[in-house]
Amino acid sequence: SQTIHQWPATLVQPVGSPLSLECTVEGTSNPNLYWYRQAAGRGLQLLFYSVGIGQISSEVPQNLSASRPQDRQFILSSKKLLLSDSGFYLCAWSGDRQGPGELFFGEGSRLTVL
Amino acid sequence: LAKTTQPISMDSYEGQEVNITCSHNNIATNDYITWYQQFPSQGPRFIIQGYKTKVTNEVASLFIPADRKSSTLSLPRVSLSDTAVYYCLVGENTDKLIFGTGTRLQVFP
Secondary structure, three states: OOEEEEEOOEEEEOOOOOEEEEEEEEOOOOOEEEEEEEOOOOOEEEEEEEEEOOEEEEOOOOOEEEEEEEOOEEEEEEOOOOHHHOEEEEEEEEOOOOOOOOOEEOOOEEEEEO | OOOOEOOOEEEEEOOOOEEEEEEOOOOOOOOEEEEEEEOOOOOOEEEEEEOOEEEEOOOOEEEEOOOOOEEEEEEOOOOHHHOEEEEEEEEOOOOOOOOOOOEEEEEEO
């Protein structure tokens, strides 16, 4: 069966510090991968999605970046965090064998920027 | 991308049937309708998906009228554990799926 893991689960970072969130998927190959962010009490905002290694599409201009160094690994990064980067970050995957709107989400990473 | 509109919140009691309606007036021919459930501090979980008429699974039913400009998620006999936020999404595939603020369902004993 397929599983998705992301870490760390929680982190508190000072403004201006770097960020690295990692996400890995197991049990499937060539998944589509996504990074979403959810601010407190808000809906999910799509940040990046990837259809293959090295292929990243950015949906929202910001100081965040994403990379996909391996087929089932997706990394969200920042060189200098802003207060507005605080939120709940969710990695998700989808595949050809699933329905057209079916996403599978990880456990989430809660980031607090102070 | 079709925009969806759904109620901000709903209240219910245990054992009742809950119907959450979502409007999507600009739905495209190739778009599917998908519903997710999200508990606090967790990622959304896929509930059900449909294109037209009615779809039923072990968790819920999804009713879609012929014009497809709206859809209704039906949760039979809700329990306290059904308290969550429910999202309605419309799209041709998983790319660029837009999650709005959803409907916050509160189930009371």
